[in-house]
Amino acid sequence: MPVSTPPARRIIDADVHNAFADIRAELRPFLARRWQAYADTHGIVVPPAGYISPVGVQREDARTPSGAIAGSDPAFLITDHLDRYGIETAILTGSHVLGCSVHPDPDWGNAIASAYNQNLAARWLDHSPRFRGSIVVNHSDPAAAAREIHRCAPDKRFVQVLMASGSSRLFGQRFFHPLYEAAAEHNLPVAIHPGTEGAGTAGDPTPAGRPTRYFEWHNIVPINFQAHINSLVCEGVFEKFPNLKFVAIEGGLAWLPALMWRMDKNYKALRAETPWLKKLPSAYIRDHLCLTTQPIDEPEEPAQFAQILAMINAPGNILFSSDYPHWDFDNPLMALPPLPRDVKDRIFHANAAALYRLP
Amino acid sequence: MPVSTPPARRIIDADVHNAFADIRAELRPFLARRWQAYADTHGIVVPPAGYISPVGVQREDARTPSGAIAGSDPAFLITDHLDRYGIETAILTGSHVLGCSVHPDPDWGNAIASAYNQNLAARWLDHSPRFRGSIVVNHSDPAAAAREIHRCAPDKRFVQVLMASGSSRLFGQRFFHPLYEAAAEHNLPVAIHPGTEGAGTAGDPTPAGRPTRYFEWHNIVPINFQAHINSLVCEGVFEKFPNLKFVAIEGGLAWLPALMWRMDKNYKALRAETPWLKKLPSAYIRDHLCLTTQPIDEPEEPAQFAQILAMINAPGNILFSSDYPHWDFDNPLMALPPLPRDVKDRIFHANAAALYRLP
Numbered sequence: 001m002p003v004s005t006p007p008a009r010r011i012i013d014a015d016v017h018n019a020f021a022d023i024r025a026e027l028r029p030f031l032a033r034r035w036q037a038y039a040d041t042h043g044i045v046v047p048p049a050g051y052i053s054p055v056g057v058q059r060e061d062a063r064t065p066s067g068a069i070a071g072s073d074p075a076f077l078i079t080d081h082l083d084r085y086g087i088e089t090a091i092l093t094g095s096h097v098l099g100c101s102v103h104p105d106p107d108w109g110n111a112i113a114s115a116y117n118q119n120l121a122a123r124w125l126d127h128s129p130r131f132r133g134s135i136v137v138n139h140s141d142p143a144a145a146a147r148e149i150h151r152c153a154p155d156k157r158f159v160q161v162l163m164a165s166g167s168s169r170l171f172g173q174r175f176f177h178p179l180y181e182a183a184a185e186h187n188l189p190v191a192i193h194p195g196t197e198g199a200g201t202a203g204d205p206t207p208a209g210r211p212t213r214y215f216e217w218h219n220i221v222p223i224n225f226q227a228h229i230n231s232l233v234c235e236g237v238f239e240k241f242p243n244l245k246f247v248a249i250e251g252g253l254a255w256l257p258a259l260m261w262r263m264d265k266n267y268k269a270l271r272a273e274t275p276w277l278k279k280l281p282s283a284y285i286r287d288h289l290c291l292t293t294q295p296i297d298e299p300e301e302p303a304q305f306a307q308i309l310a311m312i313n314a315p316g317n318i319l320f321s322s323d324y325p326h327w328d329f330d331n332p333l334m335a336l337p338p339l340p341r342d343v344k345d346r347i348f349h350a351n352a353a354a355l356y357r358l359p
Numbered sequence: 360m361p362v363s364t365p366p367a368r369r370i371i372d373a374d375v376h377n378a379f380a381d382i383r384a385e386l387r388p389f390l391a392r393r394w395q396a397y398a399d400t401h402g403i404v405v406p407p408a409g410y411i412s413p414v415g416v417q418r419e420d421a422r423t424p425s426g427a428i429a430g431s432d433p434a435f436l437i438t439d440h441l442d443r444y445g446i447e448t449a450i451l452t453g454s455h456v457l458g459c460s461v462h463p464d465p466d467w468g469n470a471i472a473s474a475y476n477q478n479l480a481a482r483w484l485d486h487s488p489r490f491r492g493s494i495v496v497n498h499s500d501p502a503a504a505a506r507e508i509h510r511c512a513p514d515k516r517f518v519q520v521l522m523a524s525g526s527s528r529l530f531g532q533r534f535f536h537p538l539y540e541a542a543a544e545h546n547l548p549v550a551i552h553p554g555t556e557g558a559g560t561a562g563d564p565t566p567a568g569r570p571t572r573y574f575e576w577h578n579i580v581p582i583n584f585q586a587h588i589n590s591l592v593c594e595g596v597f598e599k600f601p602n603l604k605f606v607a608i609e610g611g612l613a614w615l616p617a618l619m620w621r622m623d624k625n626y627k628a629l630r631a632e633t634p635w636l637k638k639l640p641s642a643y644i645r646d647h648l649c650l651t652t653q654p655i656d657e658p659e660e661p662a663q664f665a666q667i668l669a670m671i672n673a674p675g676n677i678l679f680s681s682d683y684p685h686w687d688f689d690n691p692l693m694a695l696p697p698l699p700r701d702v703k704d705r706i707f708h709a710n711a712a713a714l715y716r717l718p
Contacts, residue, residue: 053629054632055631165567166566166567167567169567170567170568170569170570172571197566198566202566202567203565203566203567203568204563204566205566206562206566206583206590207525207561207563207564207583207586208524208526208527208528208529208530208561208583208587209528209529210529211529211586211589211593212531212532213593213632213633214629214632215593215625215626215633216589216594218625218629219589219593219618219622219625219640222617222621223565223566223582223585223586224565224566226582227566227570227579228567230570230579231565231570231571231575234571234572234578235571235575252617253617254616254617254620255617257613257667258581258611258612258613258617258656259578259614261656261657261659262611262656265654265657266574266577266687270412270413270414270573270574270577272413273573281578295621295624297620297621298620298623298624299620299670300641301669301670304666304669307663307666307670308616310663311658311663313659327628
């Protein structure tokens, strides 16, 4: 297979974390008076999973010129990340708010999500057209999430819906369908992002309870993605919402062939249970699922990465992401093993441009 | 890569389910009087996960000559399975008892496990030297499990310890180490088998709660195996018990490259948390983990199966299994995509012969 080592010609980064230097100061103006009083007393804190990275989460070397937390300054994010690597557009995925979906109180979760979205538009999307936004929703209250989607969607700078992957329920279940109905109505993909596995009202991070340490917890996060994708397909979400796209951010991708094969094999024997499915499970995955690259799966033999892509066989569905400014950031100039030029161009630009309707 | 389509020359089947036509009648003689009275009133039932296969679990076409449940007649199992396919030895993995580990009462779980092992020796291992047994243990009481291992291990027809993969705790945790210490003392591998995910005291089958139907549940069982293997490595079990082998039965294997790559990558950044680890996580997996083949991962392109084996790169660690007489049985003459002769011989015979010390 011919490979190209030159960097991609155009880049969209599908996972860039804007952050808050002071979350209370930034969100307070967008909170109802009741929640302002609550924030003044208790702060704006969503439930943590309790696992602490020994190297921190935000890169220390990407602190802003004023010394604030990495990702908190729009102008510096452009120079330190977008300009440095020739990235045209960043899909912003936020920081410190996805846990609104696993807070016990759905009203507080809804308030945080909406305030985040309002702040995002004013502070980030107004700053530069190179930023595109995600509508953060609280998935524990799908009706409220649908209202928030309807409120934000007319602003076309929002290009997707984003929610925590941590959950007490699997995302295929009917409970969530009002949220998908709203997203599909506006042709907005629904994305999930890890970090809340085992936090708040979410289930334990594994089928056998809680990992012991951050290293072990971070290794195993992709199993939650496998479970949600399996649920979405089996429950017929993509038959019910035929234009819905689902984006799995930061959950890896090399496990996908195993899941597709097992689902297809079982479907042949067990499909009496799911008469609403009209094609192989892998076909729904190829038609509706996108996956971001970071943290990229790194085989011992670089050529095996291309084999994994061939097994997935969804050339339009992989999106480059850097995860700037997190500790396990993937440098766009270095990440991904050697790939054919056309594959590289699709992953770094064309796939995201099509999904998010970008130039 | 040269491939051979002829069947394997010698076969050991690493997952054959002996069953009970009448579990109470068979186990009652091996129960203490207290549990005999309990069984007489309530039967011998371990907690079910609640997912019902629409095609049943036991093959209807493998019922015994007397019409009893498939797998319940030692003589018929030999003719219907071992002789039919030229299988030299069957590693027996039982039926209806692994849930003893997820019963709320550990004493009842211990009683079932020990009665099962005594019945197994008398009814199956005495019947034919082509049967080899697994010492079933209740993992919710590791001290009792260790005693049961010590009791059975002198009978060399028991070639491994076997326990449910369903659990409220991850198997790397210190809670389980007395069980591993006993197994390691007798050089017995410890195997896990699925079916109890979400049953009894086990955690929910996914990090986001319960799948809806059997199809969805069966698709996602391998995530529990991923979580346990990750835990075993991260907690240093294989440093503490250097001769311990772990066998993952019926959990698939094509997901393993993704897990190994992610663990190795994270280890490089996060190993400060696990100073007891002295080599890459993938090295522990290659040195200590065996996986059985059934239900075999079936790529759309058969050649991709060999690619997966190359990614795992543990040529001595894959064991053929049929899962006779379950609904998704793999026929030894048909299962597995074309493979080089030497790979086929290792998978169908040599690897299991080495692990279980068989001719």
